[in-house]
Amino acid sequence: MPDPTRRTVVCGLLAGLVAPVSLAACSSSTDTPPATPPASTGGGGTAGGGGTPLAKLADVPVGGGTIVNGGPGKVLLVRPTENEVRGFDPVCPHAGVTVSAPSGSTITCPGHGSVFNASNGDVQKGPATTGLTPVAVKINGDSIVTA
Ligand code: FES
Structure with missing residues (x-):
């Protein structure tokens, strides 16, 4: 079994502590940015x-x-x-x-x-x-x- 690198250990610990937060330092360079929500039309309720x-x-x-x-x-x-x-x-x-x-x-x-x-x-x-x-x-x- 290979020894975990220091980075892997730190990222694993951080992920356990702050799981909902994206750990950019731990992600690979192939990650894509999050999708941008569609722009609001600001016209809700505009019938007619x-x-x-x-x-x-x-x-x-x-x-x-x-x-x-x-x-x-x-x-x-x-x-x-x-x-x-x-x-x-x-x-x-x-x-x-x-x-x-x-x-x-x-x-x-x-x-x-x-x-x-x-x-x-x-x-x-x-x-x-x-x-x-x-x-x-x-x-x-x-x-x-x-x-
Ligand atoms: S805030 Fe001074 S007259 Fe209206």
Whole structure:
């Protein structure tokens, strides 16, 4: 019986201790790298050619809005008219506080009182100096989805 080499003994001991872990130093040069999983399409639940569902249209009142937790994260949805929706990142550009849902034609940040136009996200009153970041959304049947 041949004497085991020092490497064989060490690798055998390590394999016994950390069996689930791949021991690259113990593998031969003919090993192939692990298969790469297929890339995600990121479009789960996208029936009908729409994007990621965010909310039911009926859940966003005309002339108002709501904050939903959708595929891209939190999205502030506003619905200026029956057949028009807009989306914004609800993170205030001033210091990162989440803004409130629209009240009438404005969106207010509870952090330091900035006010934004609910129709287009433009800043109307500081301290924020820029408006809310738009998020592309659209109506798809009875739902609001990412565009
Ligand atoms: S974080 Fe919104 S006004 Fe300061």
